[in-house]
Amino acid sequence: MNDRLGPGPHPISLAVRRDCRAGELAGPTADLAPGYIQGNLAILPERLAAQFESFCRLNPKPCPIVGVSRVGDPFIPELGFDLDVRTDLPRYRVWRNGELVDEPTDILDYWRKDLVAFVIGCSFSFEEALIADGLRIRHIEQRCNVPMYRTNIDCAVAGPFAGPMVVTMRPFKAMDAIRAIQITSRFPAVHGAPIHFGDPSRIGIKTLDQPDFGDPVRIEDGEVPVFWACGVTPQAVILASRPEFAITHAPGAMLVTDRRNTELAIL
């Protein structure tokens, strides 16, 4: 077993993947296996993989890679024991030429010898640290999805991969926003510090009421919207490039790994 996985077995995170594999979990993973890194999944043909990896490297805030498979190999041992990306997520989306063609609960029938799986960090990891510090996260309080917005900030281009940065928004009072900036700065591997706060129009967002993805949330008196780079960015960029073939996780149905969120903190 890989020593990056830390001491001992990880029965909690493994149980989530086993439930997925058995077809007993097909929905969101948000509250499952607290403490363990969850990741966005993006699977591409080898032909596009190198350029996509370049894209992620050039845009580390929205696209922090936490793991990559070998070509054609659906197992990523450095992320988890017996972790098989074909079966161990609750639900997938299969895309052909940028069009959604299927939403299966496994991709055994879609797997190919030329595919490469990328696992990209997710804000769940830093939200756990925010909550541990006593900060209140509005979309969690409202039991809805985090609001996400396309910005006018262009990502750096790599081959066919180009497009605007997508951001998540969480409202905070200024003093809590300062604390949230400090805390998320400790997590450069999962989006890190915010990229903006305050006036949404400064980053090309017309209205906060109509997010491009997710749900709108209430902004209370004295709060300012705070914006973080979002792992939906690489997915949006992949689909905009209309690749011949791609597979992603279904929204909210993430890959639960055996690695711990605390491992991502730099101090």
Added chain:
Amino acid sequence: MNDRLGPGPHPISLAVRRDCRAGELAGPTADLAPGYIQGNLAILPERLAAQFESFCRLNPKPCPIVGVSRVGDPFIPELGFDLDVRTDLPRYRVWRNGELVDEPTDILDYWRKDLVAFVIGCSFSFEEALIADGLRIRHIEQRCNVPMYRTNIDCAVAGPFAGPMVVTMRPFKAMDAIRAIQITSRFPAVHGAPIHFGDPSRIGIKTLDQPDFGDPVRIEDGEVPVFWACGVTPQAVILASRPEFAITHAPGAMLVTDRRNTELAIL
């Protein structure tokens, strides 16, 4: 020589103190001895010193103590070679019952066997780190004093020492403000992270155009005011308590120590 002073002599900072002692420097110290910690000075009778030290301990953001003398001893060896608080600052203010009675260039004639000198951290230390990161500081660009404001945030009380927190304000664009929060968080010993940004009325500031101390600065399009706890707070609190006797540095005429700003950074 004290090993906290780091290796070797410190001719640059010592030269500033020697100029003060010789009466050749009686003005601001802002650009002198870059890299070395400068401090606010507050001298009180022993009778009040313990309560003042408690006040600083209870209010570490506005009142970060970097050094304290022994009772009646004007030398603070842990802050600098042959450092004599009676002569080594450019100019002083002498107060009786809260009234300014003198602004001498040394306090040899005012020194008493019952006095205790406190040296309190100053934002010069973190401004150096902000500038090193490429951030532009408006009051430095405008060659004026930083604007300071009384807030509606009450300090914790210790004996006769009570009053509102005083803050400095520096305007930044949101992305630079995020960077400034990260950088100043590294300097908890010199005010640390901001205590607020955005709407000044949230901390009881009516207008930014009329600071309580220092000079107003320009706020440009897209900038937000960012507020840090200020070392003027302890001085304002001392004077409001109308102590029988007190001595402070004259505004801008700080104590230059042999210790380095980088030493205050936590990482």
